[in-house]
Ligand SMILES: Nc1ncnc2c1ncn2[C@@H]1O[C@H](COP(=O)(O)OP(=O)(O)OP(=O)(O)O)[C@@H](O)[C@H]1O
């Protein structure tokens with residue numbers, strides 16, 4: 001059975017696309033056939049982060065409209081042959097995505113893929129609702145600040161009431177917290193919320209903490225998901241996330257600012 | 271030829287309509303009070319159908335004009351759909367406005383329900399509205415305030431009156447979510463900031479309450495709110511409320527009970 005994962009947040013710019021690319025790659029690297037879909041119509045950038053922007057011919061909306069087959073539109077990743085990308089359209093308007101159309105594409109993908117990762121646009125409007133509607137699992141990406149936490153909470157409410165699982169009264173969407181752009185120094189100085197504060201408000205299962213790291217930008221400029229960078233703390237944290245999602249028990253790291261300790265241990269750079 | 275059942279169908283359903291009990295004939299005061307209520311729960315009251323109860327007015331021999339009241343209600347976005355306890359003259363005024371009247375013979379499912387029952391052919395006991403059950407039994411005493419909406423009359427046709435049920439919520443109530451319980455409400459999980467829980471009866475939150483909690487929303491002044499960890503944005507009982515700004519530090523983040531005493535909200539730590 002395929003599992004549909006939505007990467008969502010409410011608030012923009014918190015790291016959804018970075019996360020979608022990383023976990024899709026992580027799952028594929030573990031041998032699971034994975035597709036990652038860009039739901040951000042008009043603002044596509046998943047293909048940039050995945051480094052396949054120059055190979056885009058057809059997109060998600062072409063498939064929905066029957067202008068291209070799924071196989072024509074899916075782009076095989078250059079680093080991992082278990083990973084496929086379904087890019088968003090840069091030119092169409094958002095209304096081209098329909099609930100029924102999205103459902104059809106997901107159903108077809110589910111026949112072939114183990115995991116389908118949906119990179120949600122920001123906001124709580126139609127685009128975000130479409131991205132989460134069919135989800136089995138939700139990765140709620142949150143930055144350690146009040147507005148991001150509040151928006152995540154709002155998203156969780158929508159997941160609990162407007163997803164297909166909610167509408168059909170099925171087992172609820174499994175919700176996981178991903179705390180990203182975490183900077184222990186700024187937590188210590190009180191500029192950012194700590195893990196405890198966030199957990200206090202959201203009470204969700206924590207899948208991982210992704211530290212703020214320059215390597216994320218470097219990776220996205222290079223078009224290689226950061227999870228492939230074994231020298232990056234963010235990359236290692238994403239590897240942990242995938243392992244935990246697949247059922248492995250790994251301790252959380254990069255929470256405290258143990259000056260240099262982890263950095264020395266993992267040779268990571270910040 | 272089409273047989274009659276394919277043209278239309280009568281179903282008896284149960285639905286819930288608030289009763290607006292008027293205690294004054296001062297239209298301006300009525301309008302102002304209603305505006306205040308609406309601003310507290312706009313989604314709930316907006317376009318809400320309601321039955322106007324004028325028994326108190328007639329008992330106190332206060333003079334009023336049905337048309338004027340109906341027009342005022344409509345102007346602020348409410349839909350009067352019935353008049354209860356009117357005199358013959360008031361009733362005929364209402365009927366001219368196409369508003370059904372209830373002679374006010376009894377206190378429960380009265381003539382309005384009868385009115386409905388005549389149309390009831392098929393019996394479909396299933397409630398379409400989850401809040402439809404158990405509308406009886408809250409505080410029926412008109413309050414000292416200008417108006418109070420009391421849900422003591424279900425416009426229902428088949429089901430016998432049922433005791434007020436307790437609604438149990440086990441999932442977290444997240445920001446943007448709203449819950450309305452026609453009786454008591456018990457929430458086992460947290461209520462987030464930006465969430466709103468309302469009950470006609472008491473509210474129990476066995477977790478952290480960060481959002482808004484409104485108990486006794488139909489005017490039950492003896493309703494109470496209990497919670498294990500008070501961090502609410504707003505608490506209200508029967509329309510009297512306090513915002514977080516006015517909740518004293520001593521009861522913040524404490525297990526508390528909240529009740530009404532002489533129109534003042536009392537927040538007490540539960541030791
Ligand atoms: N852990 C991190 N450390 C440093 N920078 C990060 C991290 N995660 C994300 N970023 C940066 O934050 C910016 C936004 O990231 P991303 O595009 O993944 O967010 P998004 O939630 O998908 O945004 P949108 O809502 O616009 O779709 C990017 O510039 C990215 O490089």
Ligand SMILES: [Mg+2]
Pocket residue numbers: 016017018040119120121
């Ligand atoms: Mg994005």
